[in-house]
Amino acid sequence: MTEPSASARQRPIPEHCTSQTLERIGVSHTDMMGIVHHSHYVVFFERGRLEYMRRRGLSYKEFVGRGLHMPVIELNVRYRKPALFDDELHVETRLGGLTRVTVRFEYAVRRPGAEGSELLLDASVQLACVNDAQRPRGLPADVVQQLLAPERAHS
Amino acid sequence: MTEPSASARQRPIPEHCTSQTLERIGVSHTDMMGIVHHSHYVVFFERGRLEYMRRRGLSYKEFVGRGLHMPVIELNVRYRKPALFDDELHVETRLGGLTRVTVRFEYAVRRPGAEGSELLLDASVQLACVNDAQRPRGLPADVVQQLLAPERAHS
Amino acid sequence: MTEPSASARQRPIPEHCTSQTLERIGVSHTDMMGIVHHSHYVVFFERGRLEYMRRRGLSYKEFVGRGLHMPVIELNVRYRKPALFDDELHVETRLGGLTRVTVRFEYAVRRPGAEGSELLLDASVQLACVNDAQRPRGLPADVVQQLLAPERAHS
Amino acid sequence: MTEPSASARQRPIPEHCTSQTLERIGVSHTDMMGIVHHSHYVVFFERGRLEYMRRRGLSYKEFVGRGLHMPVIELNVRYRKPALFDDELHVETRLGGLTRVTVRFEYAVRRPGAEGSELLLDASVQLACVNDAQRPRGLPADVVQQLLAPERAHS
Numbered sequence: 299m300t301e302p303s304a305s306a307r308q309r310p311i312p313e314h315c316t317s318q319t320l321e322r323i324g325v326s327h328t329d330m331m332g333i334v335h336h337s338h339y340v341v342f343f344e345r346g347r348l349e350y351m352r353r354r355g356l357s358y359k360e361f362v363g364r365g366l367h368m369p370v371i372e373l374n375v376r377y378r379k380p381a382l383f384d385d386e387l388h389v390e391t392r393l394g395g396l397t398r399v400t401v402r403f404e405y406a407v408r409r410p411g412a413e414g415s416e417l418l419l420d421a422s423v424q425l426a427c428v429n430d431a432q433r434p435r436g437l438p439a440d441v442v443q444q445l446l447a448p449e450r451a452h453s
Numbered sequence: 454m455t456e457p458s459a460s461a462r463q464r465p466i467p468e469h470c471t472s473q474t475l476e477r478i479g480v481s482h483t484d485m486m487g488i489v490h491h492s493h494y495v496v497f498f499e500r501g502r503l504e505y506m507r508r509r510g511l512s513y514k515e516f517v518g519r520g521l522h523m524p525v526i527e528l529n530v531r532y533r534k535p536a537l538f539d540d541e542l543h544v545e546t547r548l549g550g551l552t553r554v555t556v557r558f559e560y561a562v563r564r565p566g567a568e569g570s571e572l573l574l575d576a577s578v579q580l581a582c583v584n585d586a587q588r589p590r591g592l593p594a595d596v597v598q599q600l601l602a603p604e605r606a607h608s
Numbered sequence: 609m610t611e612p613s614a615s616a617r618q619r620p621i622p623e624h625c626t627s628q629t630l631e632r633i634g635v636s637h638t639d640m641m642g643i644v645h646h647s648h649y650v651v652f653f654e655r656g657r658l659e660y661m662r663r664r665g666l667s668y669k670e671f672v673g674r675g676l677h678m679p680v681i682e683l684n685v686r687y688r689k690p691a692l693f694d695d696e697l698h699v700e701t702r703l704g705g706l707t708r709v710t711v712r713f714e715y716a717v718r719r720p721g722a723e724g725s726e727l728l729l730d731a732s733v734q735l736a737c738v739n740d741a742q743r744p745r746g747l748p749a750d751v752v753q754q755l756l757a758p759e760r761a762h763s
Numbered sequence: 764m765t766e767p768s769a770s771a772r773q774r775p776i777p778e779h780c781t782s783q784t785l786e787r788i789g790v791s792h793t794d795m796m797g798i799v800h801h802s803h804y805v806v807f808f809e810r811g812r813l814e815y816m817r818r819r820g821l822s823y824k825e826f827v828g829r830g831l832h833m834p835v836i837e838l839n840v841r842y843r844k845p846a847l848f849d850d851e852l853h854v855e856t857r858l859g860g861l862t863r864v865t866v867r868f869e870y871a872v873r874r875p876g877a878e879g880s881e882l883l884l885d886a887s888v889q890l891a892c893v894n895d896a897q898r899p900r901g902l903p904a905d906v907v908q909q910l911l912a913p914e915r916a917h918s
Binding site: 322324325326341344345348349357358359362383384 | 787789790791806809810813814822823824827848849
Binding site: 640641643646647650651654672677679680681682683684685686687688690742 | 795796798801802805806809827832834835836837838839840841842843845897
């Protein structure tokens with residue numbers, strides 16, 4: 299067998315490949331049901347992965363400066379409980395998978411409380427590395443290394 | 454067996470259970486990559502299913518007036534090709550499934566062109582019928598009937 | 609005096625310089641107060657002026673293709689009455705002023721009803737013509753002509 | 764003269780009535796021009812004033828729990844320079860005026876840099892105190908006191 303299987307190509311992901319961001323819910327996030335409109339979480343996920351990268355020394359701005367982009371190619375969300383105005387949500391972003399061209403992030407959004415935190419939703423987002431002409435490109439080796447690194451200290 | 458299986462409980466969906474809406478891409482939809490930011494489609498899907506309902510005589514406003522809501526409980530999107538500024542997209546909303554409490558819509562977003570239309574993405578959204586206290590409620594019989602009906606004439 | 613005054617440089621605006629677009633309010637537009645969140649109108653205004661241009665044969669896409677942009681430099685809104693879910697709003701976009709470099713649009717958003725339409729808000733947006741380097745550029749003569757033209761027939 | 768003038772009714776605003784929030788620019792904030800779309804600042808302003816209140820012990824959630832709201836009745840923005848992807852913006856929210864029923868916030872958005880910070884835009888937002896039926900109501904005395912207070916320590 300010269301062609302490695304999909305699972306063989308998938309790299310093992312270290313446990314430290316996780317970062318957490320906070321999202322305070324404003325009026326603009328709510329809808330007439332009094333809960334956070336489901337569309338806003340998609341933006342929370344983006345912020346989560348940009349911060350995941352930044353805390354590992356990977357500047358998405360520099361990445362774009364190299365003529366590369368990571369558009370979203372797949373999005374899956376399971377909404378379990380609604381978030382409310384003024385909630386401060388914990389968004390956990392975990393690296394979930396890496397292939398030569400794609401990166402997968404997994405998300406858990408939780409609301410901390412007196413009796414422990416509640417899981418409000420979980421999600422996954424698949425991104426593909428493309429060039430300026432939207433053609434697939436292999437992830438550069440230094441980017442792969444940064445994605446697999448632990449968080450550096452951050453303020 | 455007195456308990457019917459999940460598939461037995463799922464109703465067959467007539468072929469006429471589809472509606473189409475148009476979305477013209479503005480500057481606010483685009484991002485620095487020059488393509489439509491992936492978050493905006495989620496709002497196009499909402500518009501698609503509200504219009505699907507309206508064209509069948511089902512007013513979501515009246516539905517809410519009865520103390521019922523349909524929050525999104527699951528969202529799955531596969532992005533295949535990017536949309537661009539000024540594109541006029543065709544959003545097809547199909548009823549994909551109905552259980553006692555949930556409704557599933559399936560989506561295809563296409564860009565019409567000289568050589569036929571291109572499929573840009575497909576998606577599914579699962580909604581649950583809940584009351585004002587966010588507790589699951591059976592979909593009212595008249596609502597089920599309207600969801601399964603063909604489009605009435607619309608302007 | 610060789611330098612004309614600002615008011616002299618301001619062109620008179622014909623009465624036909626007005627276009628109307630419709631905005632159907634969805635759940636995503638509403639907030640926990642049950643009304644349309646004030647931020648969404650800013651996007652309705654953008655759609656209004658893009659459609660104003662399109663109905664006069666002025667493609668903003670082609671404009672951008674010429675290396676020109678019209679960023680917003682000033683925004684003023686007076687919110688008078690709230691809009692609600694499912695409202696179909698009439699957005700009137702009027703050309704309000706033209707200088708060598710700037711374009712001003714004025715807006716009135718109304719909700720039609722049995723006893724006539726209600727004015728919900730009025731607004732103005734000032735745009736400047738700039739090049740790709742964000743430097744001010746004079747509006748091309750053909751663009752000025754199109755901005756001052758009446759609507760062509762549109763579907 | 765028994766009717767006090769508008770300026771007499773306006774309270775003097777202490778210098779300490781200012782708070783600063785940070786906004787990191789993500790891809791979702793940008794548009795095809797490569798700059799932050801003008802609509803997003805309106806949401807930054809909302810976050811600024813909610814945080815202004817929170818840091819003075821004024822919970823907008825409790826305010827809403829008392830049957831009161833503060834919808835935006837006027838918005839004025841002057842955009843001076845564009846913000847870019849990955850910028851970390853400083854949003855300064857100052858209490859600009861208080862009447863019996865209205866609150867005015869003034870904003871300056873700056874981008875810090877090696878040669879000092881650049882002013883990107885300034886703005887003002889006028890809000891009115893209303894009840895659940897959208898009728899004007901006098902601002903409660905304790906709320907006025909909190910709006911005029913200095914920031915408490917915050918994490």
